[in-house]
Amino acid sequence: MSVRVIARLDIKGPNLVKGVHLEGLRVLGSPERFARLYYEEGADELLYIDVVASLYGRNSLTDIVARTSREIFIPLTVGGGLRTIADIRTVLRAGADKVALNTAAITRPDFVREAVERFGSSTVVVSIEAIRHPDGRYEAYTENGRERTGVDALAWARRAAELGAGEILVTSIDREGTGKGFDLELTRAVATAVPIPVIAGGGAGTFAHVRDVVVDARADAVAIASVLHYNVVRRDDHTARVGDEGNVEYLKRGRPGFGKVQDATLADIKAVLRESGVPCRPVGAEAGA
Amino acid sequence: MRAVITADPGDLDAADAVILPGIGAFRDAIHTLDARALTPAIHAAVATGKPVLGICLGMQLLLTESHEMGRYRGLDLVAGEVTRLSEDAGDGTRVKVPHVGWSRISPAGGGAFKEPLFDGVPADAFMYFVHSYECRPSSPGVATATTRYGAAVYCSALRRDSVVGVQFHPERSGPHGLTIYRNFRTSIVTSREWSHGRTAGSEIRTA
């Protein structure tokens, strides 16, 4: 069974953004452009997260989802601010294959069950963003890493699986965007605790990290953002359409890279996985591109 | 290829081919097909030799019976049963169910694909799967592709006359998946309207 390498795009309005610890909204370019590149370069799936949907109580990814699903033929998961069955239906109708639920699911766990009954297990991914406490326990956070819940992340993962979720996406807020690597302990704990696939999100800085989270921490899939985005930003001029909205200072400065990550292409990442004996879907010609 | 998403039996009668997509639960799907009189319409389509393509749950619906959350009768266009995927990885460990991700499809019987639907698709190409149940057709010649998951090797594509089924999602399987759709179009003889459904099984259940 091959491991999936998923490109994660944090989106605010028209822009692809990338923060550190889920904070900061530095604009890196046009999400559609990045998504297209990732599809062509061998991404196994795409993950779109609207990072401010919960903050502003609005959902604005529908258009970009519609455009993406018309041109890009790999699975697309969409998350961020999905609060009702209607919200989910809108996003699925726009062309998403799966939805990621976080805030709404922890706030009212029955929502998971309702969504599963309506749309099927395989459509529902429960997304858990966690912070590590000094005593080694992990607490789940909502609203894109802003609000504490008091809920133990591991217990919640188990419950989500029981409620019928098809997959769990687990992100370490402590590691996210820092390039320090995934939280292996957290990922392993969740991956071994639930019978459903677990996607590791947040923290990759080098190839070794991606390999470690699969080999050591038993992740079934890996969601990668900074490592891929800063690589694209470095080599592709066209992705950086510098508009006016958002924090575009980095783009205006000529995109000097981000020292915390060793950026890489999907081909690089998959090569390292294969070298470590982890099967994954090939990129390029073998994939039929 | 003009496609129409429909829950209207009349559209099936008018169409040149039928695609049965599927995400969701077997029980709900079959009840909805029955409730909307789509079951006889599908049988009628098959009887006239129209191509029918079942995808994922849609493929499972083609079979006689499913064991998902109980025992439910399917469309019985292909003799066989739908049972839950095994979690046995073969080495004492367990694999995750649902099976989510890219796996290889191999021609049943080895060699290259003889199935016209897979014309141009290399043997052992990767396709995107997301399912918890597998199809077990009773007749041995029906399976056209197999896939390994854990310790098991199961039927990932089948054909009986003009009825074909794929357990994976060609619309989400990149360029090879698109090739399958192109082949399906080629297999359609007449030039009248099509029925085409691409998204979740909701359009079957809810119209």
Add this chain to the structure above:
Amino acid sequence: MGERLEAKYGLREEVVFCTRCVMSNQRPTSTVEFKHRADRKARVLAFDEEGVCDACRFAERKEQIDWDARERELVRLLDTHRRTDGGYDCVVPGSGGKDSCYAAHVLKYKYGMHPLTVTWPPLLYTDIGLKNFRAWLEVGGFDNVTFKPNGRVHALLTRLGIEHLLHPFQTFILGQKNLAPKIALQYGIPLIFYGESEAEYGNPIAETATSLRDRSYYAMQDLSEVSLGGVTVPELIERHGLTLNDLSVYFPADHRRLEAAKIEVHYLGYYLKWTPQESYYYAVEHTGFEANPVRTEGTYSKYNSLDDRIDGFHYYTSHVKFGLGRASSDAAQEIRNRHLTREEGVALVHKFDGEFPERYFREVMEYIGMKPERFHELCDEFRSPHLWERVGGEWRLRHRVS
């Protein structure tokens, strides 16, 4: 309506919000803290005929500035002061927040200066604050002088500041503004660099036309001008048992000595285009800075003003006195930098502004020796009738930004 509502502190009676950001005309501009008394009339944020505030106009102008020319000016300034003989050539005050991380790092590693970082520490370090302070020095690599004042006096003056001015941060601000010039004098370092200029936050534009910080902020003419915690020096000595020895640490430097030594205080934000959010990324990348893992109380952000447990009180009391809390501050700044739309800013203010700083409340009250109920009483006393009304047993702002 018809009744005339008292407006305290000389605030404008009519509450008006900027049409571009979320600030109101109730926002006081920087005070000369050591002259700060309860009966002062606050200078407030100015608006022009189009209803746009000074800070927004300043931000507008930021886009038209020739930053290359400004940088050349900076380099010329630095060239005349740079030392390679081991002596310090500039002072960078700060405590390891994202802005001081950026300032110190860029001066040292980009422009080849030899900065001495100078810290007037928080009253009570938060865990993340201490972590970032250390990272600043250990990862960023800087020499540092930290001057920690007498804790008992500090706690007392903080309490007095709350009682007389509802201004918990006054002692910190005093230290922050006055320490760097005094250290500069002592070490013979002629240049001091602060980060952004205060016009970013709405101080009159005229003051930012040059980069030099207005001397009145940090120099005094004589002791009779000085109040600390809203109490005059004689009263501090007679009523509160403090001595000149206890208090001198808070006094600003003697302006004559500063002038003689030709100490200059500059805003780096005059020379380098300042985008606070990019300072965050810079600090993460170069000095090991980490954002707060939790959302800071009273706002949506996680990287501003993290290091003092009493930070939250500063913003909460601002909200009580002026109707403007932390979310207002953060959002206004991000709107001016175009990271947020006004609509988004308004939503954030409604969601978070004025949130009570519950997390460290007990601890801070204990530290300064004040009963929690007394704090709430004081807040009520300081609420200006023209801003607040009582509805169903709860305080509510008469005017909310929209």
